[in-house]
Amino acid sequence: MRKLYYILFLLIAYQVTAQDSLAKYKSKDLADKTINAVHFRNKPFLWKVYLDEMIRKKPTDSLKADVFYNLAWDLYRYRDYDLDISIDLLKKGLIFSKKTDYKPVTLYCLESLSTFYALKNDNENALKCLAEMKKIGSRISEKSPLYVTFQASTARVYSIIGDFKTSIFIVKKANQDIDNYISKHPELPRDSLDVLNWIEEGNYVHLAQSYNYQKQLDSAFFCIKKAKEYEKKRFNKKLQNNIWVQEAFYLILSKKYDDAVHLIGEAEKKGYIDSKNKQYRSLYYLALSSYSKKEYAKSLSYCEKALGINVRIASFMNFELEIYNLAVLNSEKLHNSKKLTYYLGRYNQISRKYDYRNKSKFIANIYSQDVSLVKQELESQKSNKKIFVMLFLLILIVCCYLLWHYIKLRQDRKKFETIISSFENNEQIEFQQQANDDLDVPEIALSSVIDRKSIKVSSEVDERIIKQLEKFEKNERFLSPNISLSNMTSDFNTNSVYLSAVIKNHKGKSFNKYINDLRIEYIIKKLKTSPEYSNYKISYLAEECGFSSHTVFIRIFTEKTGLTPSKFLNFLKNE
Template identity: 25%
Template sequence: MAFISMSLTAQQASNQKLAVVDTENLSLSNPNEALKIGFLLLKSSDSDQEKAKNNLLIGKVYFIKSDYTNALEYLFKIKHTQDVLSFENNCELNLIKALIMRDLFLDKEFKSFLDLSKIYQAKIVDTYKKNYYKTYIELIELEVLLKSKISNKTYELLLRLYRQINTLQTIDKTILLKRYWQIKAKQTSVDNSLEESNTYYQKLIELSSQKPLDYFSHSYALIGYADNLFREEKYALAIDMLKKSLSLSEKLDNQYLQQVSSKNLVMNYLVLNDKANYVYYNNLYLSKLTQIENTEQEAVNTAFNLISQEKEELSAQRNKSNINKLVVTIGVSIMLLIVVFFYFNKTIAEKKRVTELLNYLEVTRNNMVNRYTEKKEAQKRSLIPTETEQIILNKLKKFEQTKKFTNKEMSLANLASQFDTNTKYLSEIINKHYNVNFNTYINKLRVNYIVEKLKTDANYMNYKISYLAEDAGFSSHSSFATVFKSITGIAPVTFIDLLKEDTATNTIKNIEYEE
């Protein structure tokens, strides 16, 4: 009986593993169907380990859809990761988190999660898997390096990684080769070696067309290939590829790929002076752009909230562990235990207090809108005339000196209309010179407006948070609180309390804003 029970358990584990692999493969061509299977697997999970693996699976599927809010929700549901996941799974978990942070332009968090993935990669016992994840991490680091500059060192690294990839087995080799061809195609395109770049995009298309089908990489390759064709003035071929990309991205339900495909179609039809198709795809592009701006802001807020919550939980666990050790160590004397207990709690309170004060001091120095931030990614060729770009920049500067951004109805289309320009130009210029999207740009202006009011008008410190939210132009108390904390690092209530104490004690004076 015991033998039969063990056999059944082993069979169930094997079936679970096969189901997970099949779902991962399906997610590359039909993520919505893969999600249905993932939810069924999660519902039938019997152990914490199974739940953790299925949450990881669902998070990966949402990542493929570029639905970062839901991806983060499921990835952060995995608690006590070292207890429920292998080193291999932990490495993968932190890699996905890192890639999401990179796409949301959260560079500090990207590096933090990438470093965590390296720690777990180093602990993997299986040499083959250890080398696989080492190569995967190096490819991601190479992507970051290529966005800054090209050097002989970079070319040497590309060659070494290609050799490493060719030592792997078929499935893993295909996964990494697709990422490798993406990098090579983009790098040679930036170098204006368009024919060579097209060769790499074709390799990526061929790999993506093999089973399991990978619509994400296929769509990405078609977009890149079409961009090269546009530069070669082969507009008809570019349009054909972009329509295929749009079709694949719709099957993936990936808003980002749909937005890029429709945007590039607009550029091609504009050059061809095809007004009907230009209007159709421009409307589609603007619709997707609005959706992406909203979902990106939601994802950024979700990321900050989940990371903050996880840090608080880890801190609480450490404190609990320290207290337990303390009790064991000094249990001989109840009196000594009480003394140490109060001292311990006092120290924590003092550290927390110091941290809050330091955060407060940093708020006014570091969290104003950073004008003309250097773009971290290599800029794509801009179609905006230099004179037009400078006019819009000057208008933005004047706009920041007004209170128009506190209007709840303020939107990209609204401001573009005020500036006598189009949403595409305005969005691109804000992204290029401020390194943020339109929503984040407006939210930073609103938060800094309230910070100034709190510092210069004592009455504001006595107003309710709901009034401050309304005065700044936010739609609700909760959205104001979330955005305020994501930008400043502390909640508005905490900030006001510190400001009141500062005013009362008069210990901090003349803090300058560095705009």
């Protein structure tokens, strides 16, 4: 507990110190630090410290919206966080953006929200966000360049969902709107025209991707050519649309693997592969090409390089899972069971975050890959989980039984020790009270005798019967299997009413209980004082103490001691 207090103290001290040291920074500086801190993986919550300090300084709503938007994307791309964290940040950004008149941030937040929902396969919420985007878009002036650009942003969401036809329709309509806008505004500055051409070029790249997924390779090739034409038209050559990515995808689907490898090499020479995102894609296509050429060791090497890059890509295809899938296939071909087990496990672990089964089959059909290994592993994992649950329940039941058995054994041991202690101290053994204590011999009018509680016996008769009972016990006449209330009254020269009353008054028990207690006490003493008795059968012990039936003996012994005769004997032997 003291250690816990100490840790809490250090955390509070760190927070206070951090706030004091950050007090000199302005909101804008803290916003930049918040975004940059995402990349410090050795300080996983540093971005949260900067963000809290920025909020404390009460920045503008537009700055807060911008920070939440960028933070949501960077945490998704560069940190292994759940999508729900990015979704929560975007929801906050959306609230602040709606307080401003700057519609682009609101549209960006809604587009990103719909994207993350689509990645989670929560298509209902994804489409709700798109519907809200359309409402806001309908209020944008047609004279604004934003009007002709925001429509295409919805296409990515439909593409992630897998609705490529709708995505293609939206992008084509967006390109028509851009062309119409340019024709209506011939006075556009060169920079603005360059940006619009760049957007249209990007739309053709997106169309090529959608056609590639549908394996309409002629249409994909046409869109790649159109994108290259727009690239040549642009004055600003620094703007990129990653045409090479979809061209490499097209070449692989066309089974031109060497051309795809050459293209990626040229893109690297020209400096197009200048980010983790692009490097990740290039390594995936290189691994895919090598696998298709049956160069499994080379393909696995590319997979391992890609998995060493800390980035995630928002796309219909989950590149991370596809690379793990390739690693599985390569490991199987190379007969590397250790890597096969590892990559299968990682695939299963990551796939839990996404409902990727249908998309995985779709991608496999495009490449005509064998996904049976991954499917078998997923089924195996489910089967193993069921077995684990069943084993856990079985172990739990066994543990509960053992615990119950242990407690019961201790209770029985305590009962045994109490009986033996009474015997060793020459005390009368106290037996458990039983509601039903019949002898194994017929009785006459016993119920009527027991009901007579108010019978008065003279002191002279009372004293005489007591002495007779003492002699009866000393001579151990209760061991006779033929003993009964009727023959005892005859021997005592009295009647059954008086004899029962005296036993009840002085022994505190009925006639039946009196005889049974004497018999059980007798056999317990014999077992304790004569070790050879412990080797006798239960039937002999029953006969020895006057019971004509060993089943009756077992029942009476168990009822009175709380232990079966066999358990009592075991305790006695282990003393």
